[in-house]
Amino acid sequence: xxxxxxxxxxxxxxxxxxxxxxxxxxxxxxxxxxxxxxxxxxxxxxxxxxxxxxxxxxxxxxxxxxxxxxxxxxxxxxxxxxxxxxxxxxxxxxxxxxxxxxxxxxxxxxxxxxxxxxxxxxxxxxxxxxxxxxxxxxxxxxxxxxxxxxxxxxxxxxxxxxxxxxxxxxxxxxxxxxxxxxxxxxxxxxxxxxxxxxxxxxxxxxxxxxxxxxxxxxxxxxxxxxxxxxxxxxxxxxxxxxxxxxxxxxxxxxxxxxxxxxxxxxxxxxxxxxxxxxxx
Numbered sequence: 001x002x003x004x005x006x007x008x009x010x011x012x013x014x015x016x017x018x019x020x021x022x023x024x025x026x027x028x029x030x031x032x033x034x035x036x037x038x039x040x041x042x043x044x045x046x047x048x049x050x051x052x053x054x055x056x057x058x059x060x061x062x063x064x065x066x067x068x069x070x071x072x073x074x075x076x077x078x079x080x081x082x083x084x085x086x087x088x089x090x091x092x093x094x095x096x097x098x099x100x101x102x103x104x105x106x107x108x109x110x111x112x113x114x115x116x117x118x119x120x121x122x123x124x125x126x127x128x129x130x131x132x133x134x135x136x137x138x139x140x141x142x143x144x145x146x147x148x149x150x151x152x153x154x155x156x157x158x159x160x161x162x163x164x165x166x167x168x169x170x171x172x173x174x175x176x177x178x179x180x181x182x183x184x185x186x187x188x189x190x191x192x193x194x195x196x197x198x199x200x201x202x203x204x205x206x207x208x209x210x211x212x213x214x215x216x217x218x219x220x221x222x223x224x225x226x227x228x229x230x231x232x233x234x235x236x237x238x239x240x241x242x243x244x245x246x247x248x249x250x251x252x253x254x255x256x257x258x259x260x261x262x263x264x265x266x267x268x269x270x271x272x273x274x275x276x277x278x279x280x
Contacts, residue, residue, distance in 0.1 A: 001224060004246050005044040009228050011160040012183045015137045017075055017108065019223060020243065021047030023189070023232030030059045032234050037063035039236045043243045049230045050101075051079035051112055052093060057100035065102055076103060079112040079141060079163075082279045086118040090125035094134070109135045110163055114147040114275045120154050127157050139163065141189070142271040145178050163187040166227065168197050168218060168258050169265040187228040192218055194267045202257055210248045213241060220245045221258050 008016040022045045027033050033056060037048065046069065050060050057078065064074065078101070084093035094109065109129065111122055126138045139161035143151070152158060162179055166172055166188040179186050192215055197203055203214040210217070215231070219242060222229040231242045250258070269280060 011137050018047040021230040023230035024050045028056045033059040034063040036234050039239045041067050047075040049077045052081035061101035075107045077108040079110040085122040087121040087125045090122050106135045108137045111140045113142050115278045117278045161185040165190045167193040168261040169193050169263045171262040190267050191229045216245050
């Protein structure tokens, strides 16, 4: 499997997205964000993921402005927050996101969580933004099969990506199969289960075999499964380590054994609960 940090995944509309991206959740201090982004750029990251909810779009915008890479060579993702869902609020939220990021467009805009009360109105706003070429691709986060089926009943444009919690302890096999069948790209958040997997004996053993950390083994597992993955860190050494996963390859047997670690363990809320409660 010939992978590199430059490997890209084609979304359903043929927009190409770097398979290994950089997550920014919980990075809010300006100096911290600028340092992390600069380190990530030097390592080879070009895809950066944020959200209204993270309260760091202004900081990331400043870091992007100073990073020294042309805008066309970057892939920037953000997400509409639950409180700003709905047709008009989504459109206004998008304008605020662009302003905060100091950008003219986003590469990818995502619905952060499915909400019962604003479900179709929010997606209509996304379709408008996409049809007006204000954003290169649109998608969703945390959508179960039931949510995707419901969306398909009224949507004119299907999501190009579903960003979901996925890691060795939450493999979501049925959802993954569905997404493959419908040509919806899979992006993993919490790829290390918020470090829960780092002491797993199997992963430790595999890491020792390749002289790699458990996080490197786990991220490699994501890549070989074909997932887009967005690890985050504020530590320069960890940022570089997370990208140093292209000089080894897991065997089919190792992939199978890691796939069998599933415990249906979530670090975040169940999307069904968020959907029915219209928020957290």
